[in-house]
Amino acid sequence: MLRLQDEARVARLRPVAGRFLTLAFDPPWEDESVSEGQRPPYATMSVDALRAMPVPAWGLDEGHIYIHAPGPFLAIAIELAGAWGYDFKTVIGWKKPHFSMGRYFRTIEEFVVFGVRGGLMVRRQDLPNHFAGPVGEHSEKPEAFYDLVRAASFPPYGEGFQRQARPDFTNLYIESPSMAVAAE
Structure with missing residues (x-):
């Protein structure tokens, strides 16, 4: 039921106009290999739908x-980075404080693909390729991730599939006006 409500919410979203030096995405991966009970309580997207997002238009020539x-x-995230016009550079690890479930191994880490467009270097060269942080609600990322992004990359920041508003990260999707308002 929650997923159906979220699908209705997502249908009302439209992409923002704007260009950003730094983009962050937590894609709502569609995973048909898990049971209905294991699927997230929000709308998911196929790889083709993710690939079709207007990410190249949001990114500046360097970023x-x-x-x-x-x-x-x-592997799919690395492929998406390339499809969106970014060169894959490295994988960043999020070390979680405790094990979660996994298909082959118990998972204690999640990954973040980092890519570059136009050769833009990071702000600092002393940053590790990992961060530690608590596990929140499903798909919620810890503040430590955003701290790493701020330390490594340049504003303005755009975020797709934002779970929590942050003043320095623009949500890349906004609600469309209701049909009544749009008709006026």
């Missing part, structure tokens, strides 16, 4: 991209 990916989607 950074961060794409969250659980292990089974890591």
Whole structure:
């Protein structure tokens, strides 16, 4: 039921106009290999739908991209970075404080694909390729991730599939006006 409500909410969203030096995405991966009870309580997207997003238009000629990916989607996240016009550079690890479930191994880490467009270097060269942080609600990312992005990459920041508003990260999707308002 929650997923159906979220699908209705998502249908009302439209992409913002704007260009950003840094983009962050936590894609709502569609995973048909898990049972209905294991699927997330929100709308998901196929890889083709993700690939079709207007990410190239949001990115400036030089910039950074961060794409969250659980292990089974890591290769796809790297492919998406390329499809969106970014060169894959490295994988960043999120070390979680405790094990979660997994298909082959118990998972204690999630990954973030980091890509670059136009050769833009990071702001600092002393940053590790991992961060530690608590696990929140389903798909919620810890503040430590955003701290790493701020330390490594340049504003303005755009975020797709934002779970929590942050003043320095623009949500890349906004609600469309209702039909009544749009008709006026």
